[in-house]
Amino acid sequence: MAEDTDQAKGTAGFLLEMGMLKRAKRSGWWIAGVKDPETIAEHSFRTAVIGAVLALMEGADPAKVALLCTFHDTQETRVSDIPHIGRRYLDAASNEKVTADQVSAAYPAVREGIQRIVEEYENSSSLEVIVAHDADKLECLVQAVEYREQGHQNVQNWIDTSRNNLKTASALALAEAALNMTSVEWQQTYLR
Numbered sequence: 001m002a003e004d005t006d007q008a009k010g011t012a013g014f015l016l017e018m019g020m021l022k023r024a025k026r027s028g029w030w031i032a033g034v035k036d037p038e039t040i041a042e043h044s045f046r047t048a049v050i051g052a053v054l055a056l057m058e059g060a061d062p063a064k065v066a067l068l069c070t071f072h073d074t075q076e077t078r079v080s081d082i083p084h085i086g087r088r089y090l091d092a093a094s095n096e097k098v099t100a101d102q103v104s105a106a107y108p109a110v111r112e113g114i115q116r117i118v119e120e121y122e123n124s125s126s127l128e129v130i131v132a133h134d135a136d137k138l139e140c141l142v143q144a145v146e147y148r149e150q151g152h153q154n155v156q157n158w159i160d161t162s163r164n165n166l167k168t169a170s171a172l173a174l175a176e177a178a179l180n181m182t183s184v185e186w187q188q189t190y191l192r
Contacts, residue, residue: 011103034155044072078102
């Protein structure tokens with residue numbers, strides 16, 4: 001009974017820790033002059049949606065891709081969102097190690113399942129993982145386009161880097177479309 005209570009607390013603790021992602025900002029955007037960037041949770045949500053869409057376009061499993069995307073940045077509760085320039089100076093623990101620590105006290109099925117998801121995202125070359133990585137990059141590109149529209153001029157590097165790292169034809173097509181429309185153009189279809 002005590003073990004079950006401890007595992008319930010360990011699992012609930014993980015869920016509470018994930019709430020930090022709703023408050024933690026994506027700090028790399030500060031370099032571009034964005035004073036109040038989106039949170040890690042906001043990024044992860046749209047990444048999961050983009051991942052499911054790309055999976056449907058690429059013939060991958062949309063549920064699996066969305067799941068991979070949902071957990072791709074959960075480690076940032078412990079190590080924060082380290083901008084690429086900052087990574088030059090740090091020897092951070094692997095995402096797999098951080099995840100193992102985060103779920104170490106959870107129910108075994110939760111611990112093993114989440115560790116498996118993160119391990120796959122970090123190390124596999126399956127179509128689902130390729131699509132999930134594209135979703136992460138495409139979300140960054142779309143966010144940069146939105147910030148550029150808001151007057152932030154120093155986001156072109158994020159756009160270029162994200163576009164150059166896309167692998168799938170679907171992600172490249174959506175990137176080009178996003179770069180050639182405004183962030184509110186979607187509503188014109190429905191306002192006619």
